[in-house]
Amino acid sequence: MDHKAVQQKWQKAWEDEKIFEVKESKTKNKFYVLEMYPYPSGSGLHMGHAKNYTLGDASARFKRMQGYNVLYPMGYDSFGLPAENAAIKDNTHPRAYTEKSIANFIRQQKELGLSYDWSRTLASHRPDYYRWDQWIFLELYKKGLAYKKTAIVNWCSTCQTVLANEQVVNGACWRHEDTPIDNKELNQWFIKITAYADQLLSGLEKLDWPEDIKQMQKNWIGKSNGVDIHFALEGIDTLLPAYTTRCDTIYSVTFLCIAPEHPLAIELSKGTSHEAEVRQAIEQSRKQSLIERTTETGQDKIGAFTGKYAINPVNGERLPIYVANFVLMYGTGIVMADAHDQRDFEFARKYNIPLKFVISDDGSPINPEKASCAFLSDGVLFDSGDWTGMHNRQALPEMAEWIEKNGWGKQTVNYKLRDWLISRQRYWGCPIPMVYCDSCGIVSVPEKELPVLLPEDVTFGSGNPLATNRNFVETSCPSCKKPARRETDTMDTFMDSSWYFLRYCDPHNDKKPFAKAKVDYWLPIDHYIGGKEHATGHLIYSRFITKFLKDLGMHSIDEPAKRLFNQGMLHKDGVVMSKSKGHYVLPEEVSEKYGIDTARFYLFFVAGPEKDMEWSDQGIEGAFRFMKKFTEFLPETFTSKTDPKEESVRNKTIRDVTSYYESSTFNKALIELASFTDFLRNKGSFSKKSAETLILLMSPITPHISEELWEKIGKKPFCSLAKWPTFDETKIKPELEAEDDFAEKVRQDMLTLNTLIKFKPKSHTLIISAAWKYDFYKKLKEELAKTRDMKTLITSCMVKGHESEIAPLVAAVLKDPSRLPDFILSQATEKKALNTLLPKLEKEFDSHITITFAEQSQDKKAANAMPGKVAIVAHE
Numbered sequence: 001m002d003h004k005a006v007q008q009k010w011q012k013a014w015e016d017e018k019i020f021e022v023k024e025s026k027t028k029n030k031f032y033v034l035e036m037y038p039y040p041s042g043s044g045l046h047m048g049h050a051k052n053y054t055l056g057d058a059s060a061r062f063k064r065m066q067g068y069n070v071l072y073p074m075g076y077d078s079f080g081l082p083a084e085n086a087a088i089k090d091n092t093h094p095r096a097y098t099e100k101s102i103a104n105f106i107r108q109q110k111e112l113g114l115s116y117d118w119s120r121t122l123a124s125h126r127p128d129y130y131r132w133d134q135w136i137f138l139e140l141y142k143k144g145l146a147y148k149k150t151a152i153v154n155w156c157s158t159c160q161t162v163l164a165n166e167q168v169v170n171g172a173c174w175r176h177e178d179t180p181i182d183n184k185e186l187n188q189w190f191i192k193i194t195a196y197a198d199q200l201l202s203g204l205e206k207l208d209w210p211e212d213i214k215q216m217q218k219n220w221i222g223k224s225n226g227v228d229i230h231f232a233l234e235g236i237d238t239l240l241p242a243y244t245t246r247c248d249t250i251y252s253v254t255f256l257c258i259a260p261e262h263p264l265a266i267e268l269s270k271g272t273s274h275e276a277e278v279r280q281a282i283e284q285s286r287k288q289s290l291i292e293r294t295t296e297t298g299q300d301k302i303g304a305f306t307g308k309y310a311i312n313p314v315n316g317e318r319l320p321i322y323v324a325n326f327v328l329m330y331g332t333g334i335v336m337a338d339a340h341d342q343r344d345f346e347f348a349r350k351y352n353i354p355l356k357f358v359i360s361d362d363g364s365p366i367n368p369e370k371a372s373c374a375f376l377s378d379g380v381l382f383d384s385g386d387w388t389g390m391h392n393r394q395a396l397p398e399m400a401e402w403i404e405k406n407g408w409g410k411q412t413v414n415y416k417l418r419d420w421l422i423s424r425q426r427y428w429g430c431p432i433p434m435v436y437c438d439s440c441g442i443v444s445v446p447e448k449e450l451p452v453l454l455p456e457d458v459t460f461g462s463g464n465p466l467a468t469n470r471n472f473v474e475t476s477c478p479s480c481k482k483p484a485r486r487e488t489d490t491m492d493t494f495m496d497s498s499w500y501f502l503r504y505c506d507p508h509n510d511k512k513p514f515a516k517a518k519v520d521y522w523l524p525i526d527h528y529i530g531g532k533e534h535a536t537g538h539l540i541y542s543r544f545i546t547k548f549l550k551d552l553g554m555h556s557i558d559e560p561a562k563r564l565f566n567q568g569m570l571h572k573d574g575v576v577m578s579k580s581k582g583h584y585v586l587p588e589e590v591s592e593k594y595g596i597d598t599a600r601f602y603l604f605f606v607a608g609p610e611k612d613m614e615w616s617d618q619g620i621e622g623a624f625r626f627m628k629k630f631t632e633f634l635p636e637t638f639t640s641k642t643d644p645k646e647e648s649v650r651n652k653t654i655r656d657v658t659s660y661y662e663s664s665t666f667n668k669a670l671i672e673l674a675s676f677t678d679f680l681r682n683k684g685s686f687s688k689k690s691a692e693t694l695i696l697l698m699s700p701i702t703p704h705i706s707e708e709l710w711e712k713i714g715k716k717p718f719c720s721l722a723k724w725p726t727f728d729e730t731k732i733k734p735e736l737e738a739e740d741d742f743a744e745k746v747r748q749d750m751l752t753l754n755t756l757i758k759f760k761p762k763s764h765t766l767i768i769s770a771a772w773k774y775d776f777y778k779k780l781k782e783e784l785a786k787t788r789d790m791k792t793l794i795t796s797c798m799v800k801g802h803e804s805e806i807a808p809l810v811a812a813v814l815k816d817p818s819r820l821p822d823f824i825l826s827q828a829t830e831k832k833a834l835n836t837l838l839p840k841l842e843k844e845f846d847s848h849i850t851i852t853f854a855e856q857s858q859d860k861k862a863a864n865a866m867p868g869k870v871a872i873v874a875h876e
Contacts, residue, residue, distance in 0.1 A: 001631045001708065003595025010707045011110060019718055020064075020115045022071055024521045031068035032522050033060040034504075034561075036530030036538065037077040037497045040101040040123075042086050045108045046584035047615065048570035048577035051603045054701075055567055055664070056529050057114045058604070061700035062661045063526075064115070065724040071522050072115060073504040075122030076102050079130075080493045081159050082175070084428035088460050094428040095456075098125055112587060113596055113703050115720065120507045124496035129503065130430040131451035132513040133495055136545065138433060138444050139552060145192040148442065152261045152286065152329075153421060155184040161425045162188060167537065171292060174537075183261075183286035188423040189432060189489065193544050197221055197415045200543055209564040216535040222416025227400050228332060229409035231256060231310035234318065240264075240310055243331030243414055247403055248396040250314050251384045252338035252358040255348070257303070257324035259333040260285035265306075265323050272307030278323050280304070285325035293325045294343075301326060301347045313408035314385070320353065331414045339366075345374035358384050359392050420541065422492040427458050427465035429490025437477035437484040446478050452486070464488050497538050498545040501525055501560055519555040527664075528561035531569075539564075565664060568611040570603070577615070585615055594620060597702035598627045604666040604701055605674075626674060630698065631705055633681055634712065638688040645736045649679050650690050652737070654727035657697050666701065673697055688713065693725050738823035739833040746834065746870055750845060753872050761874035763848040766834060769865040770854040771827045772799055776806070777867045778824050780813060790814060821868030827853065830870075 014020065024030075035056045038049075060072035078098045087097035102123060109116070122129055140146035154163040156173040167174045168181050193200075201221050204214045226245035233240055242256060258265050260282040269278040281304040285293060292300055303324040310319045319336075326343045327335055337344035339355040348355050357366040363380030381387050387395040403409045423432070431452040433445035445452055459468040466472060466488040477484040499513070505522045506514035530538075546560040569576045572583040590599040602623035607613040642650075653676045660669035676694055680686050691713055699706035699719050710719035746766065754761065779797045787793065793810045813819050825833070834851050842849050854862040854871070865871040 001705070003597070003704075004592070006708045007111070007113065007591070007596055007704045010704045011113060013707075013718075014115070014720070015110075015118075017718075018119070019721060020072065021117050021119050022069055024518060025069045028067065028069035030071065030522055031060075031063040031527070032071045032525045033063065033527045034073070034501055034525050034529065036528070036534060037075060037500050038105070039080065039082065040076040040078055040098065040105045041082070041579075042090075042097060042101045042104075043579040044101075044104050045112075045587060046577050046579055047587055047590065047599065047603070048584070050112055050587050050599065051570050051609075052529065052567050053109060053112060053114055054600045054603060055565075055609050055666075056527070057112070057703075058600075058661075058666060058700040059527050059529075059664065060115055061703060061720060062724070064720070065696065065699065065722060067723065071504065072117060073120040073122075073507075074109065074114070074116040074118070075120075075500060075504065076105065076124065077493060077497050077500075078102060078123045078125040079429045079490075079496055081161065081424075081426055081428065084426055084460075087428075093456070095125065098123075098428075108587060111591060111596065113600070115703070120504050122500060122503055122507055124430070124493065124500070125428070127451045127453060128510065130496070132499075132503065133430040133491060134433040134445070134450050134452060135447065135513060136499065136549070137491070137495070138447065138450075140191055140548065141434075141444055143548075145195060145548070146189065147192065148187060148189050150185060150187045151190075151421075152183050153186050153188055155182040155186075157182060159426075162186060162421060162423060171288075183288075186423075188421055189434075189487075191420040191422055191544075193420045193540070194415060194417055196544050196547055197223065197417050199547055200417075200540065203543065203547075203559055207559060207564070208562055210532075210566055213532060213535045213539070213564060213566065216532075217540060220417060220536040220540065222330075222414075224414050224416075226331075226412060226414060227403055227409045228412050229336065229403060230313060231319065231334075231336070232313065234309040234311060240321075240334050241332045241409070242334040242336045243412070244336055246340065246396070247399050247409075248381065248384075248387070248392040249338050249340045249358060250312070250336070250399065250403070252340060252356045253312055253317075253319060253336040254339075254356055255319050255337045255353050256310050256321045257327045257335050257337050257344070257347070258306070258321060259327040259329050260323055260325060261329050262333040268306040268308045268321060269304075269323075274305050274307040277304040278306055281323050281325070285323075288325060293328070301343070301350050303347060303351060305351070313406075314403070322347070322351065322353075330416055339368060339371065339374055340376065342374040342376065345371075356383070358382060363389060420492075420494075420544075422495055423489040424492055425464045426490060427454070427460070429493060430495065431466070432487040432489055432491055434487040435475055435477060435484040436487070437480060437482060439482055440477050440479045440484075443477055443479050443484070449478075454490075466490065494538055494541045498541040499549065501542070502546070502549070502555070513549075513554070516553075516555050519557065523555065523557040524559055525561040525563075527563050527565060529565045529567055532566050565610070567609055568607065568613060570613055570615060572615045574614070590620065594624045595627065595704070597705045598624045600701055601627060601670065605670045606667065608665055608667050610664075626677070627702070627705070629681060630677055630694075630702070631709070633677055633694070634691055634709065635685050637685065638691065639685050640687075642687040642689065644731075644733060645740075646683065646686055646690060647731045648733040648736045649676065650693050651727040651729070651731045653697065654693060654725050655729070655732065658724070658727070661700065669697075670701065695719060696722055696725050734823045735825060735829065738821070738825055739829060741823075742821075742825060742830060742868055743833045743837040745868070746872075747837070747841065747844075749869070749872055750841070753874060754845070757874055759874075759876050761845070761847050761876065763850065763875045764845065765850045765852060765857075765859070765873040765875070767857050767859065767862045767865045767871040767873065768827055768830050768834070768851065768853050769867050769870070770862075772802060773809075773865075774824060774827055774867050775799070776802075776809070777820060780810065781820055781824065784813075784817075784820075788814060819866065819869075824867050827867075830867075834870075 033056050060070050064070040083098050084094050087094040154168050158176045158179040173179045224245050227247045228241040228243050230239040230241055269275040281302050284302050303322045306321045308321045339357045355368040359379045360366050361379045363382050365382055378393050381390050381392050400411050404411050433452045435443050437443055455469045455472040458465040473486050475484050475486050502514050502519055505518040542560050575583050577584045602620050653672055656672050657669045695706050695709045707719045776799050783793050783796050794807050854865045861871040
């Protein structure tokens with residue numbers, strides 16, 4: 001078969017007939033399959049990308065054949081700094097560079113045979129899309145959820161732009177792992193995602209997502225119940241609220257720590273002899289990454305005494321206040337410090353601050369002078385007023401109520417989640433639709449003037465590129481019409497990808513982002529495919545924007561994706577495939593040599609799609625050998641009737657493959673299909689129904705060859721739109737397949753024996769197990785489902801007259817469960833199966849073979865014969 005010609009033929013036919021384009025339907029159930037919004041890299045696709053896309057395609061094709069109305073779209077996350085930098089390097093405009101990259105992506109994706117509805121294609125950089133980014137931003141602004149403030153932000157010196165907290169990984173830029181993040185103070189736009197923290201947290205319980213992804217989101221949101229304890233600033237009528245989840249340690253507090261970013265950090269030391277030291281500590285802290293700041297090792301603890309003291313409200317003790325790098329602006333940005341936190345402990349040791357303990361294993365006092373580390377365990381309180389002698393966890397809620405009742409603090413809930421910083425100092429992004437007027441302040445661009453278009457002409461390399469275009473910057477105030485200035489920051493590209501899946505439902509709507517009825521029909525996404533690296537970025541933002549737009553009445557969906565699937569990574573030479581690192585295989589190369597269906601088969605066959613896998617040249621050759629079998633499996637003529645064994649194998653294959661497809665365990669499905677292919681080929685002649693079944697079941701993985709074979713057997717119009725086969729459980733006869741399995745096992749055992757003996761046998765005797773063992777094995781199988789207690793099994797399975805044999809047999813099966821066949825045949829059925837196979841065995845082994853029962857044999861080996869395993873005697 002000419003794979004290239006077959007691929008081109010069917011890809012053209014699918015496109016010409018537009019068979020994958022869909023509309024809403026009142027008569028069909030919908031199914032929405034989606035891969036995460038891809039960035040159209042100028043370097044194009046490699047086989048690692050192909051694995052991801054064919055995973056979605058196989059799911060879409062399967063559900064389509066099951067009768068679902070399948071939405072399977074594709075678009076491109078085409079804004080962003082990589083395209084801007086690549087365009088500058090190529091001395092071309094980012095728009096031209098991006099359009100060229102998208103065209104190349106589409107070509108490669110079509111060559112993979114992906115069944116996208118191409119009529120719905122999106123691209124973030126096109127005005128008909130980013131117009132609605134701007135519209136959503138204005139709606140957030142109207143609701144008080146978009147705001148501008150001066151804040152310490154994460155700055156990547158390589159990107160020359162700020163990053164949201166979610167884009168800082170291990171203290172470095174998410175795109176540049178070798179670039180530590182700097183801290184800068186800038187006036188930036190934020191989205192108040194924290195207003196939805198509780199909804200984002202509670203909504204996780206409804207989702208069929210990997211547990212580790214849900215846990216990562218829970219940790220990122222970081223909800224905690226605690227107390228804001230009010231420490232009075234000595235000599236001044238000011239209270240310093242310190243948030244803690246451990247008010248049970250209030251009696252052990254010996255100092256307070258304040259975050260370097262806190263507005264009071266410098267203010268407290270002003271006019272004191274400590275001011276210079278505090279400013280230096282703040283500056284040093286700002287240069288550190290989050291990892292450096294939160295490490296527990298004392299050498300990285302940076303701080304300074306502010307010169308001020310606070311008063312502990314519960315005992316009146318005087319507490320020095322320190323600026324400390326390990327304190328973040330979480331909660332109030334001020335923490336109480338004691339000997340029950342390791343970071344506090346290390347900081348205190350470095351700066352010679354006294355420490356106190358109030359918890360120990362049994363309530364006995366701990367000498368802080370002799371302690372080498374913090375006491376972090378739960379235990380019994382001491383030196384803690386009325387709570388002395390109580391377990392700290394029992395005392396904790398009572399102490400929280402006591403502090404609140406006395407007016408020393410307030411019980412509260414805090415979140416680690418910070419508001420979403422969306423300002424970016426780069427050109428290739430969505431303009432923020434705001435202007436600055438000296439008279440009116442910050443003013444939104446009227447909706448009728450959207451989109452605010454990116455100008456074509458900017459200068460790169462001298463600060464924010466948009467600020468270099470005077471025609472863009474200089475505008476008039478929408479309110480007073482006086483001269484004004486446009487915002488020159490662009491939006492974080494995560495804004496583009498936070499709602500694209502909604503736009504797919506109604507991609508050509510020029511009146512609003514989408515029609516409510518269309519989104520309510522298609523959403524939520526039924527099968528969402530993407531990597532774990534998006535757990536605390538895209539997946540948080542998309543959930544937030546979905547909930548916000550629901551609150552606007554735009555749709556009725558709580559969560560964007562019902563099921564999330566994290567695909568494994570494809571490796572080459574031990575590392576993840578990457579063009580930039582030189583470890584990759586191109587789809588075009590594989591297609592040219594083997595056909596793209598072979599590549600698709602290989603990507604699914606080697607491992608479960610959630611597992612990482614190593615590309616293997618030997619593996620793709622093996623896949624090609626199988627594909628040759630599949631393309632040539634059709635007989636010259638079909639039988640008019642189907643025998644019971646063929647019926648059983650076919651129905652079992654349909655049942656199992658359907659189940660595997662439903663759970664995305666495609667590797668197991670292909671093992672079944674390879675077995676079914678071999679079964680039909682070995683049979684020689686079989687029914688047309690079996691041929692149709694195999695072609696249909698292979699179609700989601702190998703669509704081009706399946707279409708060709710479908711046409712070859714006279715079926716029309718498209719295999720891709722044919723009905724998925726159904727199975728009849730009553731026609732599945734395990735004993736029929738068990739006969740073949742048994743006969744093959746005997747053959748394999750004979751091969752093994754002949755390699756071990758030192759002579760060529762002239763004859764063999766096959767001794768079938770004694771009849772009583774079949775009933776014993778069946779009984780043992782039943783009892784093993786209830787217990788694995790040897791004594792109980794021996795008692796319940798005892799056979800009169802064979803008492804001495806039962807215990808060793810039970811022990812052997814307990815030690816090696818494989819001794820027990822999956823399906824236990826009868827003695828007579830095993831004899832029949834061997835008689836059927838006898839001519840082939842005698843020819844293969846060039847030996848006269850005698851078949852007998854253990855009861856009729858005088859050979860000692862007869863005792864070794866068991867159900868499913870004959871005893872074999874070789875004769876010289």
